Amino acid sequence: MADASTDATRLATEARDRVRFEEEALGLADQVYRVARHLAPSREEAEDLVQETYARAFRSWRSYTPGTNLRAWLLRILTNLNIDRGRRSQRAPQTTPLEANDYYLYDKLAETDGADDEERVLERLSQDDIVTALSAVPHDFRDVIVLVDIGDFSYQDAANILDIPIGTVMSRLHRGRRILKRELADSVLEDAS
């Protein structure tokens, strides 16, 4: 009898921990989707990826260490799934991205606008311009921008999620932002011409 009641207690504790884990993970779903939306190539793929991530997380909840960063843990699953889904095969024809210096976008916008007030210059960029330019950034760079600048992950978390050194996170972030600005400048100048 003692054994049966110990078992029952253990099962009850486990059920409680699992429910707690699931609720905590679901509470982060909006934030996970926000990042997934721009890691995946399309909205549909982002939705699939998030579902697959949660299915896997719910199955392997025991491998999560309570008290550690659950959002980073979920994103690590998601990133691995994204790579497994064939993104690696797209890696081959990667061309060298165009990168300009950090003031390039501002200079181009101010030059064509004739105004240098920074808020007015910013108004030249539409939401679509930003989304399109971000999707044009090669994914090695985009992943880091999405995690750090959009997902608010620390460099260390981004390094863990992507399984790359922290120095690589920083250099890709700096280069990636320059590529993004270059893409933005190109799209706005194209619209204007």
Place this chain on the structure above:
Amino acid sequence: MTQWHDDPCAHCEELMQPYLDHTLTEQERVEAEHHLDECDWCRRRYRFEESLRIYVRQAVNEPMPAALKQKLADLRIPLN
């Protein structure tokens, strides 16, 4: 990497991202701020970058579809 004495605005441009990321050393930060206090040209470009980062974050923020949220909740493993 340029230096302050070569071309101050080019050097200030190189420091912009680490400045906004708060990863400069104390000395570099003080030097950058000293230049920014005096240089309207660089100051404008720093302010633009700061606003751009906020704008990018807002522009790409797409709420999760309600149907997806429900699908995720349905993935929970039922209690026996």
